[in-house]
Amino acid sequence: MKEFELIKHFFTEQAVKRKDVLLGIGDDCAVVSCTENQDIVVTTDTLVAGVHFPLGTTAKAIGHKAVAVNLSDIAAMGAKPSWISLAITLPEVNDDWLTEFCSGAFELCEYYNVQLIGGDTTQGPLSITITAQGLTPEGKYLSRSGAKSGDWLYVTGELGDAALALQHYKEPVLTSESIIKQVQERLDYPKPRVLAGQVLREYASATIDISDGLLADLGHLCQASNVGANVVLDAIPLSAAMNESQLFDDAINFALNGGDDYELLFTVSEDNKVGMETALSQMGAKITCIGQMNASQTISTTLNNKPVPISNDGFQHFSLNKR
Ligand code: ADP
Numbered sequence: 001m002k003e004f005e006l007i008k009h010f011f012t013e014q015a016v017k018r019k020d021v022l023l024g025i026g027d028d029c030a031v032v033s034c035t036e037n038q039d040i041v042v043t044t045d046t047l048v049a050g051v052h053f054p055l056g057t058t059a060k061a062i063g064h065k066a067v068a069v070n071l072s073d074i075a076a077m078g079a080k081p082s083w084i085s086l087a088i089t090l091p092e093v094n095d096d097w098l099t100e101f102c103s104g105a106f107e108l109c110e111y112y113n114v115q116l117i118g119g120d121t122t123q124g125p126l127s128i129t130i131t132a133q134g135l136t137p138e139g140k141y142l143s144r145s146g147a148k149s150g151d152w153l154y155v156t157g158e159l160g161d162a163a164l165a166l167q168h169y170k171e172p173v174l175t176s177e178s179i180i181k182q183v184q185e186r187l188d189y190p191k192p193r194v195l196a197g198q199v200l201r202e203y204a205s206a207t208i209d210i211s212d213g214l215l216a217d218l219g220h221l222c223q224a225s226n227v228g229a230n231v232v233l234d235a236i237p238l239s240a241a242m243n244e245s246q247l248f249d250d251a252i253n254f255a256l257n258g259g260d261d262y263e264l265l266f267t268v269s270e271d272n273k274v275g276m277e278t279a280l281s282q283m284g285a286k287i288t289c290i291g292q293m294n295a296s297q298t299i300s301t302t303l304n305n306k307p308v309p310i311s312n313d314g315f316q317h318f319s320l321n322k323r
Pocket residue numbers: 007011024025026027028029030085086087088116117118119120121
């Protein structure tokens with residue numbers, strides 16, 4: 001199959017056809033119409049085989065993840081995703097692989113009414129770059145930089161499962177098939193918190209999505225906002241699978257330092273706390289208060305109400321099997 005046939009066959013046919021796309025795939029550029037009183041947020045993320053996903057990952061999961069990590073960034077800005085473009089580098093043209101890849105990618109696009117409007121197709125080692133755009137009411141986007149001392153720190157969902165799955169892939173630590181399946185699902189099919197992000201627009205002072213681990217991304221939020229934070233380790237939400245895995249203190253390590261969670265980390269003022277909790281619980285989103293911002297410019301942690309020092313190499317002292 002030649003490049004143009006491939007593009008037509010796999011990428012042009014899609015269920016989502018937005019009215020604001022004046023020209024989609026097929027010309028030198030796509031053309032979208034801008035809506036008055038709206039801002040456009042733009043993000044790009046690349047997934048390289050063997051770096052951002054294990055080499056054995058299914059094509060469907062790769063398609064899903066490539067879209068999901070971008071929509072997670074859009075969610076962190078409080079925006080509604082609208083369009084994506086896809087630059088894909090393929091080692092070979094494999095129809096079955098591409099069909100599965102597209103099913104994973106388009107499923108998420110259809111769910112959020114996002115249209116693929118263009119891209120580029122080249123040959124080489126497998127790599128996928130997606131650029132995503134989203135819309136917010138003018139001046140209403142969220143960012144990393146609005147947190148104030150005294151604001152409460154929250155996280156959506158549960159942390160650490162994807163890191164546990166990755167650890168198990170590198171060096172098996174799990175024996176229960178059911179737990180392996182559950183954490184693998186979290187690694188392969190992250191759920192971008194798109195609707196929660198839009199609700200948070202009304203309440204949050206700062207937001208970031210957790211892609212590199214809670215501590216690393218909290219560090220980015222603190223730096224951008226010029227504040228510090230205390231994290232209550234006992235409060236960190238762990239999944240049933242993580243708790244069942246009986247990895248004990250290692251679980252906290254996965255939650256603090258593991259990547260690939262794609263949950264939202266956000267801060268809320270005392271005044272907005274109740275409103276935010278009500279709005280998010282009404283939409284069925286799980287959220288947990290895991291600490292509070294302060295003026296220290298550093299991140300501290302407590303366990304059982306006692307301070308726990310953070311060493312340079314993270315939370316190694318929590319680790320049961322010394323890595
Ligand atoms: P050009 O050479 O002008 O950049 P291309 O030949 O690369 O155009 O692509 C032809 C059309 O197909 C363009 O509209 C481009 O956006 C689209 N396209 C190419 N690859 C992809 C892809 N992987 N996904 C979506 N659209 C694609």
